[in-house]
Amino acid sequence: MTDSLAISKFTELANPTRFLALAARILPWMAAATAILFAIGLYLSFTTEGDYQQGATVRIMYVHVPAAWLSMMCYTVMAVSAIGTLVWRHPLADVSHKAAAPLGAAFTLIALATGSLWGRPMWGTWWVWDARLTSVFVLFLMYLGLIALNRAMDDPSRAARVSAVLILVGFVNIPIIKFSVDWWNTLHQPASVIRMGGPTIDREFLWPLLVMAIAFTMLFFTLHVMAMRNEIWRRRVAAQRRMAARLAGREA
């Protein structure tokens, strides 16, 4: 009973007007929560002591790690939306994975860039062909390819279904990225926060990191809802332009 209720709520959202109303109501709250979390997170990450070996460069981690997490979470969100597109033909799922792709590309780029900045003083090089780095770079290329594919097709619903297939096929890369540091023992350090047996990272660094991670996640969801709203508006404008053109053609 509760299940069917949940599903009916979910299908109600398929009406873009309802979604827009909901988005208008929750967006200010989400944006405010993001701003507050970032304020706390940034304060914490700047006031805590630097590492005894790495000094202030350890603070790069507070941006790098959440961005890297989000680059994978964003793809997971896209994969779930892709299932929504293919299985239920949920119209918002189309919009969702289209809107998420540029965000994912941006977070992946941030993760790569900050990792590179950190790698220069720590490893003595901007870039190595390490398993984790390479697989994240491949993820970045996949995001760009998906954006290109989506842009290449005129019909939005067909573009959504076709890119949904590709998203699902590309999802095999996500576990490879997650476990690459455990499978191949290369330069990138192994997982230290989400692992069996609890985090190995010191409490002092863990707190700012967690707050920043939540802040980044909220930022992602805020931007995602905003991008979805923009996409719906864009489609409406396109539809109205077509209607106007048709009317003009009839009158002429």
Next chain:
Amino acid sequence: MTSLLLRDLKLSVRAGGGALIGVLFFMTVVAVIPFGVGPDLNLLSRIGPAIVWIGALLSALLGLDRLFQTEREDGSLDLLLMQEHPLVLTVLVKCLAHWLGNGLPLVIASPLLGLFMNMDEVAIGATMLTLLVGTPALTFIGAVGAAVAVALPRGGLLVSILVLPLAVPVLIFGVSASYAAVEDPAPFMPPFLILVAITMFFAVLGPLGAALALRNAGD
């Protein structure tokens, strides 16, 4: 199904030298490398397996956009979609035909290129073996890309961009198995078996994804 296989094979061999172009491109790519890195035979024999693999990967991409494109242009794709055989099976057969027409010639041509690269017999044999089991995976992954881009007027380049990231694991394990055969400390079997596993995995996933994309790409 057999007739479809034969038809596709004939098309790939006869129509405009499709298969030959792939082999020619393969040779050109491999031949260009020594101009880039210099004619040092020791260096060439060390990086030889990798060069042959990259050449094979690039030329496997070359013919991919035609996998479904010509069918769509002359309308026979709609017939394939309408027939009663499961579409996944049809796609699988088309992939096999494509591999026989475009992938197998690459495998056969690879020993010659291995000689150019000053590789020894073991390395040549290992590279050929890994190409034999690895290139079908490239075709199966490529089928998804080709099916996704089938409705696009100029999908060829896009197919390559979409397919290359997914083909990276095949390249990694193909090359590492070839190296392992030459260098003593690393065992040959583990990377080779992973390569086989990747091929079998994509033999299932590729046609499924391609069939799904083809159904959705139709109007």
